[in-house]
Amino acid sequence: MNFFKRECQEPPITDAQFGICDAAGGRAFTKTINPETWTAEVENRQQIPVVFTAIDNCVLQSYELEETGRFDGMLTTNIHLYLVELKERQNSRISKSIQQLTDTINLLKQSHDLSRFRHKKAYAAIKVRSHPNFHIIRHSERQEFFQTYDFRLDLQTRIILD
16 A cells, blocks of 8 residues: 555645645645635744645545544655644544544555654644633643654644654
């Protein structure tokens, strides 16, 4: 399985700020205008070229591996690999988002050598309109996730490329 499939990648983005949106029934995409429509916000202060790859409904079609969760997309640079699961519903379960990330991380690691990426993070970006755009996860859970998957776990809608 090729998670870096060219036909699922957008051209490199160098904007200092852009958003990631999830089309209902379609694949996720980036957008540089109308921030109120973004599910997740990406800060790229150094304006390095970053590639967004749609995973759900592109690399993995809805009929493939139906029992396996999959995240919506990933952001990559020469040293960054940031995985993003997008949710816009207030009743979204954090545990389901994390499961979608872990299922796809396992597939990704089976298919690719990820050692070239120095910064690896998994984001569950759950946009809740009536509450702050962040959720709390215990330090021990973050540590366990990192030790198991070699990705840092973050539960927020603001993604900072550092």
